[in-house]
Amino acid sequence: MIRILLEGWLLGLSTGPYCLGACAPFLVPFLLAEGAGTLRRNVALVSEFLLGRLVAYLAFGAAVGWVGETLKPHLSQHLASAALVVTSAVMILYAVVKGLPQWKLCALTARRLPMRRVPFLLGVLIGINVCPPFLVAMARIIQLGGAATGAVFFLGFFAGTTLLTVPLLVVSPFTRSQRAQRIGTLAAILIGAWFLLTAWLGR
Amino acid sequence: MKLHQAALPTRTSVVLATVLFLALVGLTAGAANGERLIARIVWAGMIAVMAGRVFVTGRISRWRSVFFIILAWAFIVQFKATLIGLTGSAFITPDIQEVPYCHIAIASSFLNHLYQQYLAFMSGAWRQWSPLTWGVVWLGVTLVLGQAWCSWACFYGGLDNGFALLRRKPLVKWVWLPKGVRDLPAAILIAMLLLSLVTLKPIFCLWVCPLKLGTGFLEPDQLTRKLQLLSFATIGIVFLVVLPWLTKKRAFCGLICPFGAWQAFVGRLNPYRVQIQPDRCTQCQRCIVVCPTFAIEREGLKQHRVLPYCNRCGECMDACPTDAIGYSLVGKPFASLPPKTARIAFLLSAWLIGGAVSMWFVPEVMVKLWRWVAG
Numbered sequence: 001m002i003r004i005l006l007e008g009w010l011l012g013l014s015t016g017p018y019c020l021g022a023c024a025p026f027l028v029p030f031l032l033a034e035g036a037g038t039l040r041r042n043v044a045l046v047s048e049f050l051l052g053r054l055v056a057y058l059a060f061g062a063a064v065g066w067v068g069e070t071l072k073p074h075l076s077q078h079l080a081s082a083a084l085v086v087t088s089a090v091m092i093l094y095a096v097v098k099g100l101p102q103w104k105l106c107a108l109t110a111r112r113l114p115m116r117r118v119p120f121l122l123g124v125l126i127g128i129n130v131c132p133p134f135l136v137a138m139a140r141i142i143q144l145g146g147a148a149t150g151a152v153f154f155l156g157f158f159a160g161t162t163l164l165t166v167p168l169l170v171v172s173p174f175t176r177s178q179r180a181q182r183i184g185t186l187a188a189i190l191i192g193a194w195f196l197l198t199a200w201l202g203r
Numbered sequence: 204m205k206l207h208q209a210a211l212p213t214r215t216s217v218v219l220a221t222v223l224f225l226a227l228v229g230l231t232a233g234a235a236n237g238e239r240l241i242a243r244i245v246w247a248g249m250i251a252v253m254a255g256r257v258f259v260t261g262r263i264s265r266w267r268s269v270f271f272i273i274l275a276w277a278f279i280v281q282f283k284a285t286l287i288g289l290t291g292s293a294f295i296t297p298d299i300q301e302v303p304y305c306h307i308a309i310a311s312s313f314l315n316h317l318y319q320q321y322l323a324f325m326s327g328a329w330r331q332w333s334p335l336t337w338g339v340v341w342l343g344v345t346l347v348l349g350q351a352w353c354s355w356a357c358f359y360g361g362l363d364n365g366f367a368l369l370r371r372k373p374l375v376k377w378v379w380l381p382k383g384v385r386d387l388p389a390a391i392l393i394a395m396l397l398l399s400l401v402t403l404k405p406i407f408c409l410w411v412c413p414l415k416l417g418t419g420f421l422e423p424d425q426l427t428r429k430l431q432l433l434s435f436a437t438i439g440i441v442f443l444v445v446l447p448w449l450t451k452k453r454a455f456c457g458l459i460c461p462f463g464a465w466q467a468f469v470g471r472l473n474p475y476r477v478q479i480q481p482d483r484c485t486q487c488q489r490c491i492v493v494c495p496t497f498a499i500e501r502e503g504l505k506q507h508r509v510l511p512y513c514n515r516c517g518e519c520m521d522a523c524p525t526d527a528i529g530y531s532l533v534g535k536p537f538a539s540l541p542p543k544t545a546r547i548a549f550l551l552s553a554w555l556i557g558g559a560v561s562m563w564f565v566p567e568v569m570v571k572l573w574r575w576v577a578g
């Protein structure tokens with residue numbers, strides 16, 4: 001098991017920059033818009049996001065390991081597209097609701113939405129957005145087989161990729177100003193719209 | 204024309220214009236000969252005359268705009284001519300799928316550049332270092348000129364500046380922006396940076412740049428290509444042409460361009476600023492009305508603050524009835540300098556850098572025009 005954990009970790013480390021690229025468009029505007037301003041609060045936000053990713057990885061790893069060879073990559077492709085659409089929609093909804101609290105509909109939605117759980121939700125959704133390193137990891141689990149093996153492998157993969165997510169906290173000092181929060185909110189809407197467009201174009 | 208308070212004596216203006224002319228010729232004429240050399244000397248002379256008019260009248264905007272618009276259109280002509288030379292067509296060709304770069308794309312895909320340079324550095328591929336060299340050139344220009352690039356050297360700025368000048372008075376009065384809208388270019392910059400990194404493609408060039416309307420290098424998929432064309436056309440027509448023409452505001456620079464936001468951020472390294480002197484300002488708001496890029500807000504004016512997005516065009520200085528707004532230099536070494544010195548130093552730097560950039564393509568276009576006229 002240690003060997004499998006290590007193997008996942010190494011794969012995560014080597015493909016980490018790619019994962020960072022996949023996570024940053026969602027995490028950076030979110031951190032700016034959230035505007036917590038203190039490193040401690042932003043660490044909490046990033047941790048919640050990472051926890052979401054971990055949960056998604058473990059669940060996905062276990063499921064893939066269990067289903068083994070019967071789960072073909074094309075199935076995951078559909079799941080990835082669907083997850084991308086939902087992630088983008090959550091981003092846009094979050095930004096609009098947060099950016100326009102003076103609008104009645106937004107205020108109402110804010111009360112109904114589990115706004116405080118958005119980082120976790122984003123983490124889960126991004127976790128199942130299939131990027132190439134993730135596919136490699138999945139192919140390896142299919143080879144290995146077994147729910148526990150899958151979960152352990154993804155635990156290592158998560159640890160490896162997470163190391164590279166930590167530098168995103170450098171945005172912390174910028175998040176204090178109202179201007180930065182506004183910019184973050186607008187960027188979140190733009191990025192959400194972009195991903196919706198690409199999901200629609202099927203790319 | 205009535206002289207502005209900032210007007211300089213004729214003799215000083217002539218000396219400054221001559222220094223500028225010699226510097227431009229010395230900097231750029233060395234590598235040319237024949238008709239190209241003549242074109243460069245003529246263009247340097249024209250720049251010196253325009254700068255001299257600014258010094259002697261104390262009004263910046265008119266001659267800066269003339270220079271800026273020539274620069275922009277010469278760039279477009281040269282760009283198209285090069286494209287025709289390369290592909291035989293100035294319009295879309297299916298075989299070209301490369302995306303050419305300009306300074307705007309460099310800003311919005313800066314993270315990709317860093318990554319590529321890191322790879323080039325690690326593998327010892329020295330030939331791929333050119334973006335880094337360009338980075339050094341950009342840093343140098345930014346240190347000297349900062350945000351002023353957007354009103355003195357950028358071809359997009361020259362385009363919307365030109366359309367904004369087509370009317371004497373705005374057809375539609377547009378003075379205020381809803382809160383937060385002025386930050387849209389910064390949001391576009393962040394989105395472009397991150398999306399370019401994740402897709403490893405220059406997203407600004409592929410989806411936003413109106414200059415791509417008449418060129419190739421689009422993604423081959425039909426629907427995607429149509430959407431890209433629609434995006435280029437909408438942004439170009441609305442923000443570069445129609446809005447500036449209707450409102451006299453430079454809508455592309457003020458509301459879209461990620462490079463403007465980038466320069467506003469990095470340009471803080473540059474010591475020139477535009478400042479309002481509280482003891483002179485009467486809060487008449489003329490500066491807000493004439494500022495083409497929405498760089499002065501009502502709330503900010505009360506505290507005599509200009510936004511970092513200000514691109515030092517000088518419109519507000521020409522319009523201010525009390526000479527309360529002007530160029531200044533920040534930093535301890537400059538603290539004791541009189542405002543006039545800061546103004547002269549800035550204008551010389553701006554004409555020099557803008558002039559040197561224009562030397563790349565304006566003389567080339569002059570040669571082409573000359574050959575065309577001479578048959």
Ligand code: SF4
Pocket residue numbers: 479483484485486487488489490491504522523524525526527528
């Ligand atoms: S135009 Fe001059 S006097 Fe009027 S508000 Fe602006 S800086 Fe003050």
Ligand code: SF4
Pocket residue numbers: 477493494495496497498499509512513514515516517518519520
């Ligand atoms: S504040 Fe003045 S110098 Fe700055 S962009 Fe506006 S008009 Fe131009």
